[in-house]
Amino acid sequence: MIKAIAAQDATRSLLDRCIARGERWIFSAGFNVASGMRDASRIDAEVADIARLANAGARVSVLSHQGRYKDGSAQHLGDVATYLSGRLGKEVIYVPENTTESAVDHSHALAPGGVALFGNTRHHPGEESNDPALAAQFARLGDAVAVGGFSKAHREHASNTGLLKCLPGWAAHSLLVELERLSPWSGTDPSVPSLAVLGGVKPEKTLVGLRSLSRTYDVVVPAGAVLNHVLRAQGYEVGESELGEEPERCTKATREILGSAAARIHVPDRVIIARRSGYSFTDPREIRITEGVPSGFAIVDLFLESWLQDLMRGFAGIGCRAVIAGTPSLYLQGFGHAATQLLDWASAPGVKAILLGGDTVSELPFPGPTSTGGGSALCYLGEADLPVLRALRENAATPWTET
Numbered sequence: 001m002i003k004a005i006a007a008q009d010a011t012r013s014l015l016d017r018c019i020a021r022g023e024r025w026i027f028s029a030g031f032n033v034a035s036g037m038r039d040a041s042r043i044d045a046e047v048a049d050i051a052r053l054a055n056a057g058a059r060v061s062v063l064s065h066q067g068r069y070k071d072g073s074a075q076h077l078g079d080v081a082t083y084l085s086g087r088l089g090k091e092v093i094y095v096p097e098n099t100t101e102s103a104v105d106h107s108h109a110l111a112p113g114g115v116a117l118f119g120n121t122r123h124h125p126g127e128e129s130n131d132p133a134l135a136a137q138f139a140r141l142g143d144a145v146a147v148g149g150f151s152k153a154h155r156e157h158a159s160n161t162g163l164l165k166c167l168p169g170w171a172a173h174s175l176l177v178e179l180e181r182l183s184p185w186s187g188t189d190p191s192v193p194s195l196a197v198l199g200g201v202k203p204e205k206t207l208v209g210l211r212s213l214s215r216t217y218d219v220v221v222p223a224g225a226v227l228n229h230v231l232r233a234q235g236y237e238v239g240e241s242e243l244g245e246e247p248e249r250c251t252k253a254t255r256e257i258l259g260s261a262a263a264r265i266h267v268p269d270r271v272i273i274a275r276r277s278g279y280s281f282t283d284p285r286e287i288r289i290t291e292g293v294p295s296g297f298a299i300v301d302l303f304l305e306s307w308l309q310d311l312m313r314g315f316a317g318i319g320c321r322a323v324i325a326g327t328p329s330l331y332l333q334g335f336g337h338a339a340t341q342l343l344d345w346a347s348a349p350g351v352k353a354i355l356l357g358g359d360t361v362s363e364l365p366f367p368g369p370t371s372t373g374g375g376s377a378l379c380y381l382g383e384a385d386l387p388v389l390r391a392l393r394e395n396a397a398t399p400w401t402e403t
Contacts, residue, residue: 002196011170011171011389011392011393011396012169012170012171012316012392012396013170013173013176014049014052014053014146014170014172015052015172015173016170017170019052019053019056019057019058019110020057020058020061021056021057021058022057022058022112023057023059023143023144024058024059024060024061024107024108024110024141024143024144024402025053025056025059025060025061025142025143025144025145025146025222025234026060026061026062026063026138026139026141026142026144026145026146026163027046027049027050027053027060027061027063027145027146027148028063028064028146028147028148028149028152028160028163029043029046029050029061029062029063029064029099029148029149029239030042030046030064030065030148030149030152030153030373031043031046031064031065031066031077031080032064032065032066032067032151032152033066033358035082038283039358039361039362040083040181040353041358041361041362041370041372042151042358042361042372043080043083043084043087043176043341044087045148045150045174045177046085046148046149046172046174047084047088048173048174049146049148049172049173049174050062050088050115051088051206052173053086053146054090054113054114054115055113057112057113057220058112058113059107059110059111059112059113059114059142060110060114060115061107061110061115061116061118061141061142062084062115062116062117062118063098063118063138063141063159063163064077064080064091064117064119064120064121064149064159065120065121065122065127065152065157065159066080066120066122067122067123068122068233069123069125069127070128071126072118074122074123075120075236076096076119076120077117078094078095078096078118078161079120080117080223081093081094083119084096084115084335086264088115090113090115091115092115092116092117093106093110093115093116093117094117095116095117095118095119096118096119097118097119098118098119098121098123098137098141099124099134099137099140100136100193100395101140103118103119103141104140104141106118107140107141107142114266118141120161120359121138121157121161122269124158124319126158127157127158127159128155128157129158130157130158130161130162131157131162132158132162132165134158134162135158135159135162135163135165135166136166138158138159138162138163138166139163139166139167142167143167143400143401143402144167144168144169144170144400145164145167145168145170146164146169146170146171146172146316146385147160147163147164147169147170147171147172147175147388147392148172148174148175149175149388150175150178150229150286150371150372150373150376151372151373151374151375151376152360152376152385152388153175153373153376153379153380153387153388153389154204154208154375154376154378154379154380154386154387155375155387156387156391160341160388160391161387161388164346164391164392164394164398165391165393165395167398168352168395168398168399168400168401169391169392169395169398170392171389171392174321175388178371178373178377179380181354181371182336182354182371182377182380182381184321184352185321185323185354185381186214186380186384187381187384188216188380189321192318192319192321192352193218193314193315193318193320193321194216194217194218194219194320194321194322194323195217195218195219195220195221195311195312195315195320195321195322195323196209196213196217196219196220196221196263196322196323196324196325197220197221197223197322197323197324197325197326197328198210198213198220198221198222198223198224198226198325198326199222199223199224199225199226199227199324199325199326199328199329199360200224200225200226200325200326200327200357200359200360200361200374201224201225201242201244201249201325201326202225202244202245202326202375203214203244203245203246203249203356204375204378204379205225205226205326205374205378206225206226206253206254206376207223207246207249207250207253207259208375208378208379208382209226209292209325209326209378210222210226210253210254211253211382211384212357212378212379212381212382212383213260213263213323213378213381213382214260214261214262214263214265215262215263215382216256216262216381216382217263217323218262218263218264218366219263219264219265219266219308219311220261220263220265220266221328221342222265222266222267222268222302222307222330223302223326223327223328223329223338224242224326224327225241225242225243225244225250226254226326227252227267227268227302228241228242228243228249228299229243229250229251229254230254230258230265231267231299231385232251232254233251233254233255233258234258234267236289236290236292236293237292237293237294238292238293238298238299239273239292239293239294239295239296239297239298239299240293240295240296240297240298241293241298241299242277242298243370244358247274247308260271266304266305266308267289267305268289268302268303268304268305269288269289269290269303269305269328270286270287270288270289270302270303271284271286271287271289271293271299271301271302271303272284272285272300272301272302272303272329272335272337273285273286273287273293273294273297273298273299273300274297274298274300274335275296275297276296276297276298280333281298281300281330281333281335284300284335286303299335300329300330300333300335301330301335301336301337301338302328302329302337302338303337303338304338304341304342309341312345315350315351316345316348316349316350316351317350318350319350319351319352320350320351320352320392321351321352321353322346322351322352322353322354323354323356323381324342324343324346324353324354324360324364324366325353325355325356325357325360325374325378326354326356326357326359326360326374327339327359327360327363327364328342331363332363333365339363339364343364343365343366346366346368347366347367347368353366353368353369354368354369354370354371355368355369355370355371356370356371356374356377356378357371357372357374357375357377358372358373358374358375360372360374372378
């Protein structure tokens with residue numbers, strides 16, 4: 001049962017829509033899975049919504065993204081269609097295009113109950129800039145849109161908020177389930193202590209996560225690129241440590257955030273560095289952060305300060321909530337000191353913890369709750385709203401018009 005959350009009140013839920021046989025629907029998905037399908041949880045989360053449409057006799061055109069246009073990492077989605085066919089128990093047609101007349105013809109030719117996965121939306125430069133002309137091209141694939149894709153719900157893209165300017169829209173159940181899952185960790189809760197770990201490399205971990213959680217949580221433990229920006233902001237040399245995209249913007253924002261943070265920010269005295277060689281690391285060694293990271297070396301792990309370890313034990317004893325958003329160290333490369341310590345603590349009976357983000361969930365062994373929507377989850381935890389939710393509220397009065 002989805003709780004009455006203010007940001008959702010005016011959205012239309014797909015579960016409340018009576019689906020008529022033959023209706024043409026676009027399903028806006030978030031199948032941003034790595035090549036090789038090592039972790040398909042983002043697909044699995046949306047299967048039930050697609051099945052509900054198809055089982056009711058709708059003709060379903062699925063739109064999804066993978067990779068980025070600007071770095072050439074966007075790939076074709078044929079393997080996703082194959083996987084989705086297995087999960088749905090029926091053939092999912094793969095159509096590599098999504099804006100051509102041929103693509104539109106394929107959407108009309110679907111039989112009732114038929115499902116087609118169309119080409120990667122990020123093969124177009126206008127997807128991430130929310131180009132209205134591109135959204136209008138996507139909109140020709142259906143008469144209404146079911147909006148899933150929680151992992152991109154914090155982004156205004158042509159295939160989600162853009163489509164909602166063109167077609168009537170309903171929130172997929174998978175989207176609302178994610179919001180319900182996250183509700184215990186959203187906002188400020190003075191009744192229990194709280195701790196957030198922010199790792200990984202994406203700018204949103206700093207620009208959204210550090211900014212919001214440093215206002216609403218008691219303790220924030222920066223790791224990964226977030227830690228490196230914190231250290232840079234404090235004047236330390238970080239060598240070849242990962243800074244992710246938009247490094248100068250993130251470091252500048254970090255200086256501002258540290259000046260106004262309500263949370264206690266953990267800055268380690270000791271870290272493990274290793275010599276960077278492409279994607280590999282050699283010659284690991286421990287240093288004090290005051291020494292600075294030498295050229296050619298990168299921070300790969302960190303040691304938790306004694307005050308933090310004492311605080312964590314106390315929090316676990318009285319009960320607390322915790323968020324781990326991003327891998328705390330280079331766990332898959334064999335540097336698991338901080339990650340193991342934090343995961344062991346997060347698994348303790350007194351800690352109510354959740355892991356956020358597709359990479360975090362796939363990389364770290366954790367038996368508790370997870371959410372694959374890293375950036376979306378951070379945005380929702382901080383703002384209790386998302387661009388897609390706002391777009392759905394604005395769209396709520398849009399009538400159905402068949403084409």
